[in-house]
Structure formats: structure tokens, C-alpha cells
């Protein structure tokens with residue numbers, strides 16, 4: 208008889224094809240560890256897969272969850288750096304081609320064959336997950352699994368703002384979209400020395416905008432964004448606009464509000480075509496940078512910032528709930544009533 212465990216399975220492309228099922232415990236390869244999940248946070252991409260509104264291929268049926276931390280329960284024969292009992296957090300690139308040119312440069316996050324937990328291979332919304340040793344990072348006792356699970360979205364924001372972005376002390380930075388990634392981008396902009404961080408959303412985002420204030424945003428707006436930016440400073444626009452919304456139309460707002468020779472960082476994405484001209488990009492001599500995922504050095508840096516308390520995750524975690532309460536967490540996150548929900552198996 209094979210042992211089973213409850214896992215939150217996304218079983219088809221149809222909307223709402225997610226349910227808690229009894230699934231077999233994973234088998235590990237010789238370079239993998241069996242990780243006992245301590246906590247897994249819910250990502251906007253999990254909500255998209257639940258809704259069936261995602262734009263990436265999913266290997267159905269697949270256990271959701273790619274933002275997770277836990278304890279090493281078992282190690283494969285060729286695992287050398289980790290042992291049973293180690294507290295760890297895992298990166299998301301579960302499958303990569305280690306010989307691809309990008310992987311060899313340390314940019315395995317951009318390797319086209321990359322497959323991640325929660326859509327490409329079974330994720331962590333369950334009790335045990337098989338993880339390649341190369342994905343793991345150690346975390347100290349002082350950091351809870353609940354917080355460690357949020358390392359991944361922090362890495363997304365760090366990569367966007369601090370690696371692909373060029374925020375300088377005193378800059379005016381506009382963040383469009385107060386979802387978890389937008390809020391964490393605001394944190395990174397503040398830590399980079401931005402003079403004024405403005406977080407903008409919709410009237411329905413009032414809770415998430417209040418969290419932006421708790422995290423140190425100087426201004427939060429739910430309307431009148433262009434008018435506000437036009438009267439700011441010399442009236443020429445913000446130095447850096449960060450598009451952290453899932454709607455393509457937000458890029459137009461970024462183009463309207465960024466100053467000439469400024470920068471747009473696009474970290475939010477959605478499959479809709481754009482219905483506007485990119486001429487302002489040329490006329491204003493704007494740099495636009497996409498930002499996707501993260502890699503090893505970003506993880507090490509962000510973990511050290513969580514450990515030191517430089518990144519305060521308390522305002523971001525709206526709820527920690529046991530796995531069977533996943534549906535309420537998904538619904539409340541989707542409605543913006545929670546910033547982040549964290550599930551514990």
C-alpha cells in the first residue's frame with residue numbers, strides 16, 4: 208500500500224478545477240530531497256490557474272504551490288550539502304537544462320526549458336514535495352516558515368527593482384498595482400533610497416493601499432494618478448514607474464507618468480494585447496525593462512534581508528490558515544481582502 212497525503216490539485220484547464228485530493232507521497236531522485244512543507248503562500252498565479260485565466264502551459268494534474276519553506280525529511284543518495292532536519296526555503300525553477308547557455312551564466316530563471324513548481328511539476332500545497340538540492344537555501348531558526356515562504360515574491364520584487372531597475376536616492380517612484388508584488392516593489396524602492404514612493408490602485412484596493420502605507424509608501428492613490436504626478440515636483444513625471452499590475456493597459460499609464468529619460472519596470476503581466484501607441488516611449492527616450500523571476504544570488508540577498516528585519520513581512524501576511532481552508536483564502540486574496548494568505552499543511 209502506498210502512503211498518501213492531502214494535496215491541492217489543479218486537475219484541468221476548466222475554471223475552478225482545483226480540489227483537495229489524496230495523492231501519493233512523491234518519490235525522490237538521487238539529487239533531490241523530500242521536503243516536509245512548513246508553509247506555502249498563495250500567489251496570484253495560483254489564483255489564475257484556479258480561475259483558468261492563466262496564459263502558461265500547466266502539466267495537469269498538478270499540485271499547486273511554488274512559494275514554500277520547510278524541513279528536509281529525506282535526502283537522495285547524491286545530495287551533499289543538506290541533511291535531514293535542515294530548515295530550508297526553495298527556489299521555483301524545479302526543472303532546468305543545466306547545460307543551456309543561460310543556466311551556465313547563472314540565468315537559469317530565463318532558460319526556455321525551465322519548468323516550475325505548481326504548474327510544471329507538483330508543488331507544495333501538500334505535506335511533502337520533492338525538490339532538487341540546487342533549489343534549496345538554508346534559513347535560520349529565527350525566521351518562521353510562514354515568513355520564509357514569502358522569500359519568493361520578495362525575490363521577484365528585488366530582481367525587478369534592484370537588479371533590472373535603477374532607483375537612486377531621492378527618486379520619485381510610482382508603483383502601479385498594489386498586489387503583493389507591487390507592495391514588495393514599493394518596499395524595495397524605499398530600501399533603494401527613493402525619496403517618494405507612490406502606490407496606485409483602484410478604489411476596490413483600499414485595504415491593500417492601506418498596507419502600502421504601513422510598509423512605508425509616502426502616498427497612496429486610488430484615482431487621479433496622472434493629475435497627482437503632473438503636480439509633483441517639476442511636473443515632468445516620476446523617475447521610475449513600476450508596472451506591477453496584471454493588466455496590459457497599465458503600461459499606458461506608466462508611459463504617461465514617467466519623466467523623459469526615465470525608466471519603466473514591467474513586472475506585472477497579462478496576455479491582453481495593448482490598444483495604444485508606444486510613441487511616448489520613443490519621444491520621451493524612456494527605458495523599459497521586463498523582469499522575470501530571480502536566481503541564486505537574489506535569493507541569498509533577500510534571505511539575509513528577511514533575517515535582519517530589513518524586509519518587514521508582518522503587514523503582508525493577512526492570514527495563516529490550514530490547507531483545508533484554501534478556498535476562503537483564494538477568494539479573499541482575489542477580492543483584495545487579503546494581501547497574502549499562507550497555508551500550512
Ligand SMILES: [Zn+2]
Pocket residue numbers: 250251252273274359360
Ligand atoms: Zn509566486
